[in-house]
Amino acid sequence: DAMVIQNPRYQVTQFGKPVTLSCSQTLNHNVMYWYQQKSSQAPKLLFHYYDKDFNNEADTPDNFQSRRPNTSFCFLDIRSPGLGDAAMYLCATSRGGSLYEQYFGPGTRLTVT
């Protein structure tokens, strides 16, 4: 089945130690999104790629970076994780544009120790 896959599902990292989360999709969608969801809160968009064009949200900290080497894969890099970065990170894809449904992955739960 076509889907959005996130690895790992659970990630533990140390304070200040860089970490990379990955997302892959078999839907061949143009757009890939990264959301941060803290406990009992709404998902918050960090950035997205429309094809190769990167779009950063204005309030996304510089500590967060992203790479999209090809259509299928997208990575979220946290350069120096702080305790406040502990959250669920959701990847989503869509065909592009506001009309289209977003398909979400299962998320990666990040713990910072």
Add this chain to the structure above:
Amino acid sequence: AQTVTQSQPEMSVQEAETVTLSCTYDTSENNYYLFWYKQPPSRQMILVIRQEAYKQQNATENRFSVNFQKAAKSFSLKISDSQLGDTAMYFCACVYGGSQGNLIFGKGTKLSVKP
């Protein structure tokens, strides 16, 4: 800026009964779309229903329907014949028509369906 408000942090309903989840939004745009997404415990978020703002007719998907009141900027979700599998967080979301799909979510309503 767009905002989405869900005023009910938690709700519960008996199996087979009907429940309505509230959502209001604020936008100055005329062209936008509204969504309800469902996030079951430890499972991925999925789309429940979608409404185009330019359509007057309320969207319906099987047991799920919306009451879209554009002038009041209200977009409530009605779940009929509630099932145990409907237990989940429900997020209301809005997106500008000209955007690349940047969803603005409400804080969510945790729905528990009781047997």
